[in-house]
Amino acid sequence: MERNLTHIALFAALIAILGLVPKIDLAGGVPITAQSLGIMLCGTVLGAKRGALAVLLFLALVVLGLPLLSGGRGGLGVFTGPSVGYLVGFPLAAFTAGWVVERTTLPLGIAATAGAVIGGIGVLYLFGIPGMALVLGKSLPEAAFLGMAFLPGDLIKAVLAGLITRGLAQMRPGSVLSRA
Amino acid sequence: MLTLTSPIETPLHRLPAGAKLAALCVTTVALFALTSPLALGTALAVVAALYLANGRAFALQGLRLLRPLWPFVLVVALWHLWTGALADGAATLMRMIAAVAAANLVTLTTRLSDLMAVLERLTAPLARLGLSPRTLSLAVALVIRFVPVLLDRQARLSEAWSARSPRRPGWRLLVPATLATLDDADRVAEALRARGGIG
Numbered sequence: 001m002e003r004n005l006t007h008i009a010l011f012a013a014l015i016a017i018l019g020l021v022p023k024i025d026l027a028g029g030v031p032i033t034a035q036s037l038g039i040m041l042c043g044t045v046l047g048a049k050r051g052a053l054a055v056l057l058f059l060a061l062v063v064l065g066l067p068l069l070s071g072g073r074g075g076l077g078v079f080t081g082p083s084v085g086y087l088v089g090f091p092l093a094a095f096t097a098g099w100v101v102e103r104t105t106l107p108l109g110i111a112a113t114a115g116a117v118i119g120g121i122g123v124l125y126l127f128g129i130p131g132m133a134l135v136l137g138k139s140l141p142e143a144a145f146l147g148m149a150f151l152p153g154d155l156i157k158a159v160l161a162g163l164i165t166r167g168l169a170q171m172r173p174g175s176v177l178s179r180a
Numbered sequence: 181m182l183t184l185t186s187p188i189e190t191p192l193h194r195l196p197a198g199a200k201l202a203a204l205c206v207t208t209v210a211l212f213a214l215t216s217p218l219a220l221g222t223a224l225a226v227v228a229a230l231y232l233a234n235g236r237a238f239a240l241q242g243l244r245l246l247r248p249l250w251p252f253v254l255v256v257a258l259w260h261l262w263t264g265a266l267a268d269g270a271a272t273l274m275r276m277i278a279a280v281a282a283a284n285l286v287t288l289t290t291r292l293s294d295l296m297a298v299l300e301r302l303t304a305p306l307a308r309l310g311l312s313p314r315t316l317s318l319a320v321a322l323v324i325r326f327v328p329v330l331l332d333r334q335a336r337l338s339e340a341w342s343a344r345s346p347r348r349p350g351w352r353l354l355v356p357a358t359l360a361t362l363d364d365a366d367r368v369a370e371a372l373r374a375r376g377g378i379g
Contacts, residue, residue, distance in 0.1 A: 001377070001378060002369040002370075002372040002373050002377055002378055003365070003366065003369040005315060005318070005319060005322075005369070005372075005378060006322065006364075006365040006366070006368040006369040006372065007362070007365040007369075008319065009318075009319045009322035009323050009326065009365075010322070010323075010326055010330075010361050010362075010364055010365040010368070011361065011365075012319075012323045013322075013323045013326040013327045013329075013330050013361075014330060014357075014358065014361050016323070016327050016330075017327060017330045017331050017334060018354075020327075020331060021331075021334055034351075034354075037354075041354075041358060045358065045362075057319055057320070057323060058323070060299065060320065061320060061323055061324070063295070063299070064183070064292055064295045064296060064299065064320070065183045065184045065185055065287045065290070065292060065295060066183055066184070066292075066324070067183075067184055068327070071248055073248050074184055074287075075184045075245070075283065075284055075286075075287030075288075076201075076204065076283035076284065076286050076287050077245060077246075077280040077281070077283040077284035077287060078248075078280075078283075079283065080208050080279035080280050080282070080283045081248070081249060081252075081276065081279070081280045082249075082252045082276065134212070135275075135276055135279075136252065136255075136256055136272060136276070137256075137268060137269075137271070137272035137275075138259075142259075146255065160351050160354070163351075164351070164354050164355050164358060167355040168355060168358060168359055168362075171355065171359060172359060172362075175359060175362050
């Protein structure tokens with residue numbers, strides 16, 4: 001019980017700092033913010049249930065007015081803005097990513113990347129794009145076109161989520177709770 | 181760590197948090213039901229007036245909080261200039277800015293402790309599923325305490341990398357950072373158990 005609570009709380013904090021650390025430079029100098037990588041890692045490392053709860057806790061703190069979203073955003077305003085769909089999709093994205101890692105017998109790195117793609121991109125866009133369509137007054141295809149701007153960065157993050165999850169299992173077997 | 185609550189005291193600070201949140205829900209639903217540019221323009225003017233009524237400094241603070249919206253404003257504006265549906269574009273922009281500004285107004289004028297109390301009331305029915313309000317408060321406190329701790333460690337990992345390599349650290353630091361977070365979670369869980377647990 002205590003262990004579940006502290007893992008959920010500390011991973012919520014991890015999502016927050018991944019949005020606060022200004023940026024991560026990829027080889028080639030492309031800057032991306034890592035917040036959605038944090039969402040993916042919650043699922044692939046903690047597993048479906050704990051991962052989704054960590055993301056919900058993170059969102060609760062954003063609702064409470066802490067500036068924890070990337071770029072120092074926070075408060076209730078982000079839930080009435082264009083990103084609302086992505087925020088709603090965050091917990092389900094983490095749940096799906098964790099579910100894929102838990103339920104498949106693929107090698108961990110591949111399972112985590114697949115989970116991050118299905119959850120952190122597929123499920124997330126399923127919510128994010130209609131949200132953007134609603135707030136920006138666009139049709140779904142138009143909103144999908146705008147949302148594709150994030151796709152290259154998110155694909156890179158999904159691969160990184162796989163590499164990091166595998167790296168954790170190599171450095172400390174048993175540390176990846178979704179497979180423990 | 182700072183919250184987004186405004187240090188400038190306004191009469192809105194004294195309204196009960198639950199009432200402000202309910203009003204915000206009604207406002208947001210209404211804004212998304214409205215389509216006429218005139219009605220949405222009026223709504224935006226009312227929100228702007230609420231900010232301005234509390235002084236210049238407060239209004240400027242509100243304006244700064246809208247900064248993340250500007251890229252979207254630019255995209256929508258260009259889009260509608262291109263398609264020629266200018267009234268639609270104006271309505272969309274006014275609705276978006278009014279909705280976000282209204283929500284920010286609640287955030288700016290409501291203290292963390294008051295919102296926390298509302299959150300505890302709303303989640304009280306979850307107690308039967310095993311989530312006691314005390315557990316939720318403890319989780320929130322843990323996150324607030326550990327954000328600076330994790331930031332500090334990230335900085336130290338980054339320095340340690342710079343001492344060894346001329347290249348930038350990049351994503352590789354996230355492996356030790358995540359591992360250390362998992363270790364912290366184990367240690368904090370032990371500390372909680374040693375103090376009687378969260379029962």
